[in-house]
Amino acid sequence: MTMTEPIIQINSMKKMYELGGETVKALKGVTLDIQKGDFISIIGPSGSGKSTFMNMIGCLDRPDSGKYLLDGEEVGKMKNSQLTAIRNEKIGFIFQNFNLISKLTAVENVELPLIYRGMKTAERRKIALEALEKVGLVDRANHLPTQLSGGQQQRVAIARALAGHPPILLADEPTGALDSETSRGILEMINSLNEQGHTIILITHDLEVAKQASRVVRIHDGQLYESGGEWFADNQNGTKEY
Amino acid sequence: MQTIRMALKSIKGNKVRAILTMLGIIIGVSSVIVMVAIGQGSTKEVQDQIGSLGTNVLTVSVSGSDITFKEDDANQIQDVNGVEAIAPTVSGRVTVKNGQTNAQVSMIGTISSYLNIRDLQLQSGRFIADLDHENHSKVAVLGSDTAENLFGLADSVGESVQVNGTAYKVVGVLESVGSSLGTSGDSTIIVPLSTGQRLATTTDIGSVYVKVENEDMIDFTSRFIEQTMYSIVGDADSYSVSSQKDLMETASSVNETMTFMLGGSAAISLIVGGIGIMNIMLVSVSERTKEIGIRKAIGAKRGNILLQFLIESIVLSSLGGVIGVGIGVISAQIFTLATGTTIAYSVPVMLLSFAFSLVVGVVFGVFPANKASKLDPIQALRYE
Numbered sequence: 001m002t003m004t005e006p007i008i009q010i011n012s013m014k015k016m017y018e019l020g021g022e023t024v025k026a027l028k029g030v031t032l033d034i035q036k037g038d039f040i041s042i043i044g045p046s047g048s049g050k051s052t053f054m055n056m057i058g059c060l061d062r063p064d065s066g067k068y069l070l071d072g073e074e075v076g077k078m079k080n081s082q083l084t085a086i087r088n089e090k091i092g093f094i095f096q097n098f099n100l101i102s103k104l105t106a107v108e109n110v111e112l113p114l115i116y117r118g119m120k121t122a123e124r125r126k127i128a129l130e131a132l133e134k135v136g137l138v139d140r141a142n143h144l145p146t147q148l149s150g151g152q153q154q155r156v157a158i159a160r161a162l163a164g165h166p167p168i169l170l171a172d173e174p175t176g177a178l179d180s181e182t183s184r185g186i187l188e189m190i191n192s193l194n195e196q197g198h199t200i201i202l203i204t205h206d207l208e209v210a211k212q213a214s215r216v217v218r219i220h221d222g223q224l225y226e227s228g229g230e231w232f233a234d235n236q237n238g239t240k241e242y
Numbered sequence: 243m244q245t246i247r248m249a250l251k252s253i254k255g256n257k258v259r260a261i262l263t264m265l266g267i268i269i270g271v272s273s274v275i276v277m278v279a280i281g282q283g284s285t286k287e288v289q290d291q292i293g294s295l296g297t298n299v300l301t302v303s304v305s306g307s308d309i310t311f312k313e314d315d316a317n318q319i320q321d322v323n324g325v326e327a328i329a330p331t332v333s334g335r336v337t338v339k340n341g342q343t344n345a346q347v348s349m350i351g352t353i354s355s356y357l358n359i360r361d362l363q364l365q366s367g368r369f370i371a372d373l374d375h376e377n378h379s380k381v382a383v384l385g386s387d388t389a390e391n392l393f394g395l396a397d398s399v400g401e402s403v404q405v406n407g408t409a410y411k412v413v414g415v416l417e418s419v420g421s422s423l424g425t426s427g428d429s430t431i432i433v434p435l436s437t438g439q440r441l442a443t444t445t446d447i448g449s450v451y452v453k454v455e456n457e458d459m460i461d462f463t464s465r466f467i468e469q470t471m472y473s474i475v476g477d478a479d480s481y482s483v484s485s486q487k488d489l490m491e492t493a494s495s496v497n498e499t500m501t502f503m504l505g506g507s508a509a510i511s512l513i514v515g516g517i518g519i520m521n522i523m524l525v526s527v528s529e530r531t532k533e534i535g536i537r538k539a540i541g542a543k544r545g546n547i548l549l550q551f552l553i554e555s556i557v558l559s560s561l562g563g564v565i566g567v568g569i570g571v572i573s574a575q576i577f578t579l580a581t582g583t584t585i586a587y588s589v590p591v592m593l594l595s596f597a598f599s600l601v602v603g604v605v606f607g608v609f610p611a612n613k614a615s616k617l618d619p620i621q622a623l624r625y626e
Contacts, residue, residue, distance in 0.1 A: 060619050060623075081543055084538065084544075087539060087540065101533050103255045104251075116541035
């Protein structure tokens with residue numbers, strides 16, 4: 001696996017921001033490589049810099065310094081419009097609260113990333129239905145999000161993330177708004193997507209969820225710690241929820 | 243195309259608000275159309291009427307109260323170079339009565355040439371004859387409205403009417419000449435000049451209608467008549483000589499000013515409507531912050547968002563414009579049916595007000611759309 005070029009290469013990434021007149025060092029030099037086909041969890045409590053890191057990986061924000069190579073492209077210095085195009089092509093977002101557009105039907109929501117690629121209607125519809133088929137919701141294609149259960153909404157969101165065939169799926173607390181049984185279903189689906197070859201980055205504060213991944217990385221106080229046995233050991237009988 | 247569909251969808255999603263938003267534009271556009279239709283209608287009516295009097299007629303009016311202008315003085319105008327015929331008149335208001343029915347009408351006392359000079363047509367009977375004037379005959383020619391008021395549909399020729407309490411024999415009825423600006427030209431009664439002077443209790447002449455021989459020379463003839471009038475009256479402020487063209491120009495300019503003012507005040511309401519659209523669009527942007535965040539996160543560029551909101555505001559305003567044109571035409575039609583006032587639709591004004599509503603949509607849509615497009619996706623996604 002290490003023979004191929006990593007799909008994500010992050011090198012001493014730093015990010016600061018102003019918060020109420022104070023400068024907060026959210027990321028203090030983070031280095032991380034992610035291989036194609038990896039399933040990696042990033043776990044950390046709130047205030048750890050986890051959200052900032054996710055925004056960086058998701059190309060929603062730019063680092064102050066450091067390198068970020070995504071699929072061979074240096075995105076750290078890109079302009080907003082370029083970042084938007086990168087997000088559209090390279091990253092499939094799965095959010096905690098699904099973030100479907102409530103006025104659009106399931107299939108229209110799935111079509112969204114394709115619309116912004118300028119794809120024609122018929123082709124777009126075909127790909128969107130294929131993606132819905134993958135998550136087993138073709139029969140709900142014309143339902144509005146409000147007519148779907150939480151689990152179904154998250155599956156529509158996954159279909160939306162899959163529709164553009166991005167090399168990376170970025171899931172931010174995908175089970176955060178779901179009950180435990182539905183969560184299990186969603187995590188199984190994410191697992192099987194990984195088995196089909198999708199690279200998955202899962203961001204969570206829940207150790208149980210994080211353990212689904214083949215590789216777990218802890219973020220704390222703006223720094224990354226590759227999961228060793230020692231960290232898990234520390235937390236075995238302590239706080240499970242981190 | 244896709245963006246337009248999205249805009250329509252989002253408008254459909256909130257129909258009541260969309261209609262309320264459009265209301266300003268609808269009212270603006272329809273009032274522009276109604277106001278201009280009424281204004282131009284009355285301009286056209288006045289012009290038609292004045293034009294129908296003939297452009298070869300001059301009106302000499304005597305207005306001074308302390309001067310005397312008798313029939314003999316008026317007859318001097320007949321001798322002016324270029325004058326074909328004259329009709330001295332005296333006018334006043336009288337009460338006419340037939341049995342129980344009575345009406346206030348305007349009385350004109352004149353001579354036989356009046357019919358030809360004013361280009362009037364008889365419906366039935368005959369006009370005032372020279373002999374009637376010489377004999378001070380109590381005969382009358384009725385305007386079409388007067389005849390209808392007093393006699394209904396029955397033929398009134400040969401009947402008698404009471405004018406200010408005295409019996410007059412009806413010898414003829416005029417064809418309708420229409421009305422202008424609320425005054426009817428048909429609520430009249432025409433009597434011989436000598437009889438009219440008695441009714442108006444004056445021996446003076448109020449005005450003289452002059453038909454000129456050559457229409458092209460009307461300005462010269464007008465000048466000659468003024469000289470003659472000055473030599474008779476001796477006071478330049480007490481009389482005026484005007485052609486139908488002068489009247490038409492005055493009437494038109496008054497009407498144009500009126501149309502302009504009506505249209506202008508309606509245009510202001512269009513701008514107010516535009517501000518209403520901007521208001522709603524701003525609310526819509528902040529309501530849909532999350533949606534904008536989602537769209538931006540999954541690949542909507544600034545231009546996509548800008549276009550989406552701009553098109554939404556343009557669709558709102560142009561839809562309002564179309565509905566406004568429709569309502570404007572319908573209400574102008576209702577207005578003319580209800581009041582009988584002539585209206586004139588102006589296609590350029592309709593297109594202009596529609597175009598204006600489009601422009602309003604663009605101008606007042608740019609600010610909210612730009613605001614939406616500039617939202618930071620991270621902040622927008624976090625927005626609840």
